[in-house]
Amino acid sequence: MNPYEPPKSQNPPVSFLNADTHPVTCPHCNEAFRGAPKKTFLGFQQYNCPACSQKFKYPLSRGYRITYWVLLLGSFVTMVNKPGAQPNLFTLLMAIAVISDLYLMWKRR
Ligand SMILES: [Zn+2]
Known part of the structure; x- marks a missing residue:
C-alpha cells in the first residue's frame, strides 16, 4: 500500500471525463454513444459498442495522418534517390497505415 496515493473514491471532474470520450456511431447497429477510444498499434482509434459489443475502428486523427504521409513520402524519395534500395519494414508499416x-x-462517407 502506498500511503501517498490519493483516495480513489472521488469522482473525476467532468472536464476530465469529456476529454477522452468522443461521440461516435456504431457502424454495425447505428447506436450513438460517447466512448473512450483505445489506440491500436498504428494509432487508429478503436471503440467498443455498448449495444452490440462489436469493435470498430475510426480513421486516424489528423496529426497521425500527416505524420504517416510525410514519413511514407520521405522513404519513397529515399528509395528513388538510392537505386537498388529495398522498401523496409518501416515503409511497409507506413503504407499499411x-x-x-x-x-x-x-x-464512413
Ligand atoms: Zn453496435
Missing part, C-alpha cells in the same frame, strides 16, 4: 486510413475514411 495510410491505406487502412483511406479505406476507413472511404467506408
Whole structure:
C-alpha cells in the first residue's frame, strides 16, 4: 500500500471525463454513444459498442495522418534517390497505415 496515493473514491471532474470520450456511431447497429477510444498499434482509434459489443475502428486523427504521409513520402524519395534500395519494414508499416486510413475514411462517407 502506498500511503501517498490519493483516495480513489472521488469522482473525476467532468472536464476530465469529456476529454477522452468522443461521440461516435456504431457502424454495425447505428447506436450513438460517447466512448473512450483505445489506440491500436498504428494509432487508429478503436471503440467498443455498448449495444452490440462489436469493435470498430475510426480513421486516424489528423496529426497521425500527416505524420504517416510525410514519413511514407520521405522513404519513397529515399528509395528513388538510392537505386537498388529495398522498401523496409518501416515503409511497409507506413503504407499499411495510410491505406487502412483511406479505406476507413472511404467506408464512413
Ligand atoms: Zn453496435
